[in-house]
Amino acid sequence: MKHRLLILGTLGEFVQLVQKACEKGYYTIVCDGYPDGPARAFADEAFQIPVTDTEQIACLCREKEIDGILTSFSDLLLECMVKIADRAGIPCYLKPEQLPWYRDKSATRALLIELGLPTPGFRKIPIAYFKDRSKRTQLKELLEGLRYPVVSKPLDKYGSRGIYISEDLEELINGAEKTAGFSDMPEILVEEYNDGYEFNMMTWVRHGKVHVISIADREKTFVAKGEIPISTRNVYPSRLLSKVEKPATELLQAYADRTGQKDGALSMQFFWKPGEGIQVCEIAARFFGYEHELTDMVYGFNMEELLLASLYEPDKLKKMLAEHDVHKPQCCGAVIYFQGRLLTIGDQSAAVRLGEKEQVEKPWIFYQEGEKVIEHGPNPYLALYYVKTENRKEMDLLTEEFYEKMHILDPNGQEVAYHNQIPDYTPAEK
Structure with a gap:
């Protein structure tokens, strides 16, 4: 019998997941509240129901005889998936009673303290x-x-x-x-507040064991007093991998042991300072949005394949995790983000030209000329670029060029884009 899969989410990040599910012959249904989500065009069926209406989506799952449900990249989507799966009787790697440890910041902090793990x-x-x-x-x-x-x-x-x-x-x-x-x-x-070096770590838990997929440098740029620095570049693999991999993996393993998570995605943002060790920022039971593509670019490790294998191909899942080695990247990869002021978009020609550089695997410009930048709207950035070089030195040179040449102007010629900076790694590498 043909598998019937519900994918919760229709925005751009879900297009490849939907395409791969359909290529494998799974009957694929997508659902969320966005009427124009691009992933809708590739699914067998699409429904417009807000993801927070978990009861209605659970009824849809029962009606359509869904046997698997997937999502990622968002904490809200994860929470809704877990609740829908529980109500519809669909297998899922978390139960609703486990959600507070991944969704409630104070519950996360309290558990870290209980386990004697480093937290602010x-x-x-x-x-x-x-x-x-x-x-x-x-x-x-x-x-x-x-x-x-x-x-x-x-x-x-x-x-x-x-x-x-x-x-x-x-x-x-x-x-x-x-x-x-x-x-x-x-x-x-x-x-x-921890002003140390920051990292994004993505792992997969299989039969209770944490398998490291990637650790990236999560770089930020100061914008204004009182505001947290904005995210500006994530680089794979981390320049400081040898210093943080072991303690970070041990921490996540202890956390998963305590929460009872036996399978599924597990990610962490954390800090590290020379002489002070690591400290947890956030722990999530999903992959990072606008970033998981880099594991494919740098390691040839495809997250969509992993997610689908976790539902329907357990032998393939085992093989993918066994063969993956975080210490053997094929190249250096990064996603460069540009955030900006709440102005109207005028001239984006410089941003378009940067997207045409040969090292750019995929440019993504989120606004059209004439649109106003909205804080916490559907567009998370002004633009982002997935870029690929042979090594970290070349990546830094390329990034400096991006930071120098990036300009998005409003109709009056005022700069919309914030100016990014690469942090100084010298103190960490001594």
Whole structure:
């Protein structure tokens, strides 16, 4: 009998997954709330239902006799998939009761502390304490022991939304009120800010064992006081792989052991400083969006094949993981991101020319001329470029050229794109 697969998500990142599923002969249905999602064009059937309407999608799964469900690249999509699978009786690598360890920042921090694993000092504080001046003494007591600078974060949002850096209590009070505007919860998270080198790590758990797929340098650029630095380049493999691979893998293995995750995607953003070791930023049970393509480019390891094999081809899954070696890249690969000011797009010709360079595997310009840049809208960046070179030295030279020549102007000639910078790795490599 032909497998019947539901893929939760229709935006550009899901096109290859849908195409591969159809090529394998699976009857493929896609679903989310976006009417114009490009993956819809490649599926056997497509439905427009908001992913948060898990009960309706579960009913759809039962009606269509779905025997497998997949998604990735988004924490919200993961959460909805787990709930849909549970309600529809479809196999899934997580159960709803495990979600807080991957979706609730305070639950993640509490579990890390319970396991004795490195995490920033944090407090979960009611928003009322920041708004009511009569509670200042109590607020100071709640914050006692935290080292400034700190960041304020919503407990229920991801994608760097509503996160602000504060150097002292007064800045924190202002930042916390802005954070509260992004949250639907009565509390926010306040945690110590780590300015160390940052990394993205993607792994797969099979039969309870963590298999490392990739570790990348997650580079950022400072934009403005109080704002967290913006993501500007992720490079594979990490320049500091030998220093972070072992402790990061051990940490994720301990985490998966405790949460009971036996199979499925497991990713982590973490920090590392010379002499201080690693410290967790976020842990997620899915792959990173706008980045998983680099494992294919750098290692010949295709994430879509992995996801589909995890459902229907267990022997292939075992073989893929056994043959993959994170220490043997075929090249150096990176995704270069450009973010920008909330202005109207005018001239993008320089951005288009950069996309025509021979080292660019895929350019992705998100806005059309005449459109206004929207904060936290459907377009996550102004533009991104997947680029490939023989080694890291060539990658850095190419990146510097991108940073120098990238310009997106508004109709008045004002620069829309932020200017990116490559961090200094000298202290880490001593």
